[in-house]
Amino acid sequence: MHDFLKRLPKAELHLHIEGSLEPELMFTLAERNGIELPYASVEEARAAYDFTDLQSFLDVYFQGMSVLRTAEDFHDLAMDYFRRASGEGVVHVEMHFDPQAHLARGVGLSVVMEGLDLARRHAERELGLSSALIMAFLRDRPAEEAMSVLEMAAPYWEMLDAVGLDSAEHGNPPARFREVYERARRLGIPRVAHAGEEGPADYIREALDLLDVCRIDHGVRCLEDPALVSRLRDEGIVLTVCPLSNVRLKVVERLADHPLPRLLDAGLKLTLNSDDPAYFGGGMLANFEACHHAFGWDEAVFRRLAANAIEAAFISDERRVALRRQLAACH
Ligand SMILES: Nc1ncnc2[nH]cnc12
Ligand SMILES: [Zn+2]
Numbered sequence: 001m002h003d004f005l006k007r008l009p010k011a012e013l014h015l016h017i018e019g020s021l022e023p024e025l026m027f028t029l030a031e032r033n034g035i036e037l038p039y040a041s042v043e044e045a046r047a048a049y050d051f052t053d054l055q056s057f058l059d060v061y062f063q064g065m066s067v068l069r070t071a072e073d074f075h076d077l078a079m080d081y082f083r084r085a086s087g088e089g090v091v092h093v094e095m096h097f098d099p100q101a102h103l104a105r106g107v108g109l110s111v112v113m114e115g116l117d118l119a120r121r122h123a124e125r126e127l128g129l130s131s132a133l134i135m136a137f138l139r140d141r142p143a144e145e146a147m148s149v150l151e152m153a154a155p156y157w158e159m160l161d162a163v164g165l166d167s168a169e170h171g172n173p174p175a176r177f178r179e180v181y182e183r184a185r186r187l188g189i190p191r192v193a194h195a196g197e198e199g200p201a202d203y204i205r206e207a208l209d210l211l212d213v214c215r216i217d218h219g220v221r222c223l224e225d226p227a228l229v230s231r232l233r234d235e236g237i238v239l240t241v242c243p244l245s246n247v248r249l250k251v252v253e254r255l256a257d258h259p260l261p262r263l264l265d266a267g268l269k270l271t272l273n274s275d276d277p278a279y280f281g282g283g284m285l286a287n288f289e290a291c292h293h294a295f296g297w298d299e300a301v302f303r304r305l306a307a308n309a310i311e312a313a314f315i316s317d318e319r320r321v322a323l324r325r326q327l328a329a330c331h
Contacts, residue, residue, distance in 0.1 A: 001289075001292050001299075002289065004299055004302075004330075004331075005089075005285060005288045005289055005292065005302060006088060006089045006285055007089055007330050008089055008288070008302060008303070008306050008327070008330055009089060009091045009306065009310075009323055009326040009327050009330060010088070010089055010090045010091065010272075010284050010285075010288070010306055010309065011090070011091060011092040011093075011094075011271075011306070011309035011310050011313045011323065012085065012090055012092065012093045012094065012273050012274060012284050012309070013094045013215065013238075013240045013271050013273055013309055013312060013313060014094070014096070014217050014218075014240035014242055014271070014273035014274075014275055015081075015093055015094065015095050015096065015273065015274055015275065015276075015277070016061075016095070016096045016097070016098070016136075016166065016275065016276050017074075017077060017078055017081065017095040017096065017097050017116065018061065018064070018065040018068070018077075018097065018098060018101070018276075019061060019275060019276025019277065019278060019279055019280075020077065020078075020080070020081035020084075020276070020277055020278050021064055021065065021067075021068075021077055021278050022080065022278045023039070023042040023045040023046055023278070024042055025076065025077065025080050026045065026064055026067050027042060027045075029067035029068065029069075029073050029076070029077075030067045032073075033067060033069045033070075033073070035066060035067050035069075037067070038063065045064075048060060049248075049279050051248055051249055051250070051279075052250060053198065053249060053250055054168060054169065054170075054197065054198050054249050055168055055170075057248070057249055057276070057279060058167060058168060060279070061276065061279065062101055064279075065098075065101060065102070066105060068102065068107065069107060069111075070111060070115070071111050071112075071114040071115035071118070072115065073115065074111065074112055074114075074115025074116050074119070075115040075116070075118045075119045075122070076119075077115075077119075078095070078115070078116055078119030078120070078123070079119045079122055079123065081093070081277075082119065082122075082123040082127060082129050082131070083127065084283060085129070085283055085284060086123070086127040086128075086129050088283055088284050088285035089284075089285065090129065090283070090284050091128075091129060091130070091323060091326065092129065092130045092131065092132075092309075092310075092313055092315060092319075092323065093129065093130075093131045093132075094131065094132040094133075094134055094161065094162075094313065094314060095116070095131060095132070095133060095134065096134045096135075096136040096164050096166060097112060097116065097133070097134070097135065097136065098136050098138060098166065098167075099112060099135060099136075099149050099152075099153070100137070100138045100141055100145060100146075100149055101138065103149070109149075109152055109153060109156070110155075113156050113159065116133065117159065120133070130315060130319055132161035132162070132313065132314040132315070133159060133160055133161050134160070134161060134162045134163065134164045134192060135149075135150075135153060135156075135160050135162075135163050135164070136163070136164040136165060136166045136167075137149065137150075137163065137164070137165050137166075137177060137180060138166065138167040139165050139166065139167050139168065139169065139172040139174075139176070139177065139194075140167050140168040140172050141167075143176050143177050143179065143180055146177060146180045147179065147180045147183065150163070150180055150183055150184060157187055157189065160189055161190065161314035162189060162190040162191060162192050162214075162314060163180075163181070163184045163189055163190075163191055163192075164191075164192045164193060164194070164217065165177060165192075165193040165194055165195075165207075165211070166194045166217070169194060169195070169197055169198045169199035169203065170198055170199060172199075173199070173202075173203055173206055174193055174195060174203055174206040174207040174210055174211050175206050175210050177193075177211060178210045178211065181193075181210070181211040181212065181213075185212055190214055190314065191211055191212060191213045191214065192213050192214065192215045192216070192217055192240075193207040193211055193213045193216065193217065194216075194217040194218055195207040195216050195217070195218065195219060196216065196218055196219045196220060196221035196222050197217070197218035197219075197220065197221070197246075197249075197251060198221075198249075198251065199221070200221060200224070201221050201222050201223075201224045201225035201228050202225075204216055204219055204221070204222050204225075204228060204232075205225070205228055208231075208235075208237065214237075214238075214312075215237065215238045215239070215240060215312060216232075216237060216238070216239050216240070217239075217240045218239070218240070218241065218242065218246075218251075219232070219239035219240075219241070220239070220241060220246060220251065220258075220259050220260075220263070222239070222263075222268075223259050223262055223263065223266070229266050229268070232268055233266060233267045233268055236269055237268075237269065238269045238270070238271060238308060238312040239263065239268055239269065239270050239271070240271050240273045241260060241263070241270050241271065241272060241273065242272075242273045242274060242275035242280075242287070243255055243258055243260060243272065243287050243290055243291055243294075244274065244275075244280045244281050244282055244286060244287050244290055245274070245275035245276065245280045246258060247280075248279070248280040248281060249280075254294075255290055255291070255293075255294040256294050258294065260291065260295065261295050264301070269308050269312070270305060270308060271305060271308050271309040271312065272284070272287050272288055272291060272305050272309075273287065274286075274287055288302060303327065303330075306327055307324075307327060310323045310324060310327060
């Protein structure tokens with residue numbers, strides 16, 4: 001099964017590029033930029049990745065990204081991930097990035113965009129890996145700030161495949177971002193949002209009704225609302241589920257308790273993703289393998305999940321046809 005899961009052409013729809021920063025690169029960039037880290041070694045950093053909930057992770061995640069200062073840093077960050085992902089059979093990556101977290105440290109949007117754009121081209125050329133860019137708003141910051149970031153991004157609107165909503169979910173309902181998402185809609189930018197990770201099923205409903213999203217990131221708590229589950233199924237809304245993330249952030253205690261099998265039985269369109277692979281114990285292949293061990297899924301299930309991701313990806317018709325062919329040829 002390991003070889004099959006590795007060969008399977010996997011499209012990753014839910015990845016925070018800042019969450020792909022491995023401790024080794026964190027130390028390299030800290031040295032390059034003369035930044036002091038709160039860890040004495042790579043091992044000490046890894047040992048600190050012991051989270052009790054989403055907020056305890058976010059504190060470490062925002063601290064880690066402090067080493068990212070230049071366009072070269074963002075390029076190196078993304079290329080480091082793209083190489084690793086490509087080695088695991090990932091053929092397409094949709095990366096969220098958090099401009100507000102960088103702006104707050106005095107790192108401009110142009111720095112982030114230049115570095116990530118360069119890495120995307122480099123990966124396309126060197127690895128044959130396609131990618132998409134999702135500009136995320138921090139939901140625990142004011143909606144006015146998100147709106148000003150969206151306006152600031154005007155020179156880059158054409159480069160954005162979607163906008164997203166992430167960070168601390170509790171007490172930060174999607175409704176607060178209605179106007180920002182309406183602005184993105186009028187600009188013709190597709191929309192996704194994290195909802196129902198730690199927050200209630202109602203947030204998923206709000207994201208659909210008020211933010212007009214085409215995908216829900218996480219969404220695992222939808223099971224608490226059977227009417228919502230029916231709606232997600234009938235409307236074919238894709239959930240980008242992140243199994244190892246949910247375990248590490250204590251959304252579930254053990255993977256064996258994860259609602260994935262029930263979500264699948266409910267007929268929902270699911271995809272498997274890594275979220276923040278450097279912090280949660282592995283990338284796409286580790287997530288696929290963990291699901292095989294926890295749920296005993298066969299090749300047909302993984303093939304269906306991989307197909308869902310290809311169908312829901314922000315890619316050209318031509319690229320989608322090529323990836324469908326790659327999947328059909330994979331045995
Ligand atoms: N799992 C997650 N949930 C919300 N915000 C995030 N930012 C990075 N990872 C996240
Ligand atoms: Zn996420």
